Amino acid sequence: MTAPAVQNNPRDTYRWSSRAFVLPGLLIVAVMLYLPFVWTSYLSFTEYDGLGDPELVGLDKYQAMFTDAGFLVSLRNTLLWVLGTLVFPVGIGLLVAVLADGIKGSFWYRLPFLLPYAISGVAVGVIWTFILQTGGALDEALTFLNVPGDRPRWLLDAPLNTFVMIIASTWQAAGVNALLFGIGLQSIPKEPIEAARMDGASGWTLFRTMTWPMLAPLTTVVVGLSIVGSLKQFDIIWAMTQGGPGTSSETLALTMYKETFVNNDYGLGAAVAVFLTVVTVAASIMYLRRQLSDKKEI
Amino acid sequence: MADRIRKAILIVLGLLWLMPVYLIIANAAKTDDEYGSTSAWKPAGISGLMDNIANAWDRGGLGEGVASTGLYSIVAPVIAVLIGAGVGFAIVALKLRRGFLWFVLIFSATVFPLQMILMPLFIGYVEFGLYDSRVGMILVYTVISVPFAAFVMRNFFTGVAHQVFEAAVVDGASTWRIFWRIYLPMSTSALVAIFILQATLIWNDLLLGLTLTQSSETRPVMTALAALQSTYGGSTMPTVLAGGLLVSLPTVVLFLLAQRAFTRGLSLGQF
Numbered sequence: 001m002t003a004p005a006v007q008n009n010p011r012d013t014y015r016w017s018s019r020a021f022v023l024p025g026l027l028i029v030a031v032m033l034y035l036p037f038v039w040t041s042y043l044s045f046t047e048y049d050g051l052g053d054p055e056l057v058g059l060d061k062y063q064a065m066f067t068d069a070g071f072l073v074s075l076r077n078t079l080l081w082v083l084g085t086l087v088f089p090v091g092i093g094l095l096v097a098v099l100a101d102g103i104k105g106s107f108w109y110r111l112p113f114l115l116p117y118a119i120s121g122v123a124v125g126v127i128w129t130f131i132l133q134t135g136g137a138l139d140e141a142l143t144f145l146n147v148p149g150d151r152p153r154w155l156l157d158a159p160l161n162t163f164v165m166i167i168a169s170t171w172q173a174a175g176v177n178a179l180l181f182g183i184g185l186q187s188i189p190k191e192p193i194e195a196a197r198m199d200g201a202s203g204w205t206l207f208r209t210m211t212w213p214m215l216a217p218l219t220t221v222v223v224g225l226s227i228v229g230s231l232k233q234f235d236i237i238w239a240m241t242q243g244g245p246g247t248s249s250e251t252l253a254l255t256m257y258k259e260t261f262v263n264n265d266y267g268l269g270a271a272v273a274v275f276l277t278v279v280t281v282a283a284s285i286m287y288l289r290r291q292l293s294d295k296k297e298i
Numbered sequence: 299m300a301d302r303i304r305k306a307i308l309i310v311l312g313l314l315w316l317m318p319v320y321l322i323i324a325n326a327a328k329t330d331d332e333y334g335s336t337s338a339w340k341p342a343g344i345s346g347l348m349d350n351i352a353n354a355w356d357r358g359g360l361g362e363g364v365a366s367t368g369l370y371s372i373v374a375p376v377i378a379v380l381i382g383a384g385v386g387f388a389i390v391a392l393k394l395r396r397g398f399l400w401f402v403l404i405f406s407a408t409v410f411p412l413q414m415i416l417m418p419l420f421i422g423y424v425e426f427g428l429y430d431s432r433v434g435m436i437l438v439y440t441v442i443s444v445p446f447a448a449f450v451m452r453n454f455f456t457g458v459a460h461q462v463f464e465a466a467v468v469d470g471a472s473t474w475r476i477f478w479r480i481y482l483p484m485s486t487s488a489l490v491a492i493f494i495l496q497a498t499l500i501w502n503d504l505l506l507g508l509t510l511t512q513s514s515e516t517r518p519v520m521t522a523l524a525a526l527q528s529t530y531g532g533s534t535m536p537t538v539l540a541g542g543l544l545v546s547l548p549t550v551v552l553f554l555l556a557q558r559a560f561t562r563g564l565s566l567g568q569f
Contacts, residue, residue, distance in 0.1 A: 017473040018392035025385040025404055025444050032441040033407040036418035099304045112312035118553035119546045120502035122520040126527050126542035127318045130535060137321050137338035171318060179561065232411045235504045239524050256413040266417055273413040284409045
């Protein structure tokens with residue numbers, strides 16, 4: 001594998017300058033990302049309130065975590081976010097991409113969906129809080145449409161509040177998925193599709209048997225990114241409910257923050273962070289393998 | 299015929315998608331009285347817009363947030379793209395030993411959630427006097443932008459023929475000079491794409507601002523907006539909406555102007 005050691009091997013000529021160029025990046029990433037990473041892992045085995053010294057308590061914090069009712073609610077909500085993200089932002093993104101694929105001016109048709117992607121999670125939260133507040137725009141619209149019955153308390157009742165926040169996040173994220181699926185659809189070879197069309201396949205059958213399988217590698221990336229995005233979601237929830245009322249709409253990302261910076265239980269916060277990281281990394285592997293491989297078909 | 303149905307569905311869905319945009323604009327422009335007396339769906343002119351924006355800017359603290367975040371989201375990505383380009387250059391052009399390993403190490407730092415580093419960062423920042431400082435915020439934003447920058451630049455430089463480098467060496471140029479005078483100018487499009495994406499990311503950040511700042515002089519704009527939103531009774535809904543509209547404008551305008559660079563950056567980052 002290694003090249004024979006010749007005098008002019010660039011690896012030797014540039015040994016020091018190559019190190020000098022990589023050093024700044026490597027150094028700050030090591031000091032400010034990996035060192036804190038190790039530190040948090042360590043703190044998850046300790047009792048620590050930010051004052052004094054951390055005291056090793058073994059797996060106590062993990063045990064406390066898994067028996068805590070609030071954590072289990074948070075875990076359920078996180079699972080809802082992951083599932084909801086697969087159905088809505090990914091599903092709608094695919095739908096928009098398929099509908100817009102190949103039609104004239106497809107950029108303009110896709111633009112309304114892409115626009116919210118440039119808006120921050122907090123601003124998305126501001127808009128949707130306004131829409132969903134009691135007697136807000138949605139309630140008014142339902143009354144106008146003569147929908148009978150009492151209006152649900154969108155942001156106050158669990159798990160409805162988690163569900164409506166997933167909708168808010170869909171509004172923000174569907175466009176970028178449509179864009180990615182659009183790129184994928186464009187790069188699919190046209191000949192097999194045409195051949196299948198000649199053979200009489202059309203519409204749903206054509207999509208199911210031809211387009212969808214060829215889109216599969218890209219779908220893996222979009223699904224992976226979306227799952228990871230839903231696990232990391234913090235801003236929209238913070239802006240809309242701050243995880244409340246109580247802890248009813250918290251996800252792991254918020255539970256970690258609140259345990260640490262509100263309840264000052266650094267050990268428990270660290271345990272939640274480690275758990276969230278394990279789940280996120282596991283979900284990332286499916287698309288990362290592809291990102292880091294040199295073989296890229298699409 | 300099928301095209302017409304597809305277009306119709308897209309238009310209906312697209313209008314539905316634009317509803318929240320319409321609602322925020324219509325209601326951010328109402329005076330408090332108009333907001334209280336009209337339906338959210340009914341526009342009422344724009345008489346309240348300037349007052350609401352001024353309120354959010356001054357009393358809501360968004361003005362200070364915009365100044366701080368403006369600084370963060372320009373300086374940090376510039377430093378990050380240079381550092382990232384250096385990493386890519388070392389690995390691809392200078393053939394750094396075990397370059398791929400270092401590359402994976404740097405890139406993998408984007409995989410875990412910020413939650414995994416927040417607490418030590420907070421403790422360390424307090425310890426070293428970086429907490430609630432602009433230098434500290436620029437530093438942390440630079441760090442979180444480096445992995446993506448390194449990833450894109452490494453991929454970009456892989457597409458550059460190594461003869462370019464060898465020819466420059468024959469001409470007697472130093473590696474430093476080759477980096478500054480040949481490789482960086484050559485990769486302007488990639489550098490701009492990274493800059494735009496990271497600037498947007500930083501502009502939109504809430505979590506780091508929430509954790510590492512406190513005073514209104516250093517607090518980023520989204521953290522200020524979240525505070526404005528949650529102070530019940532402090533600000534009226536039209537003021538909060540005007541604030542949301544105001545802080546969204548820069549990224550939306552940037553997005554519309556640089557839509558191609560955006561798309562390019564996205565596809566560079568994801569494939």
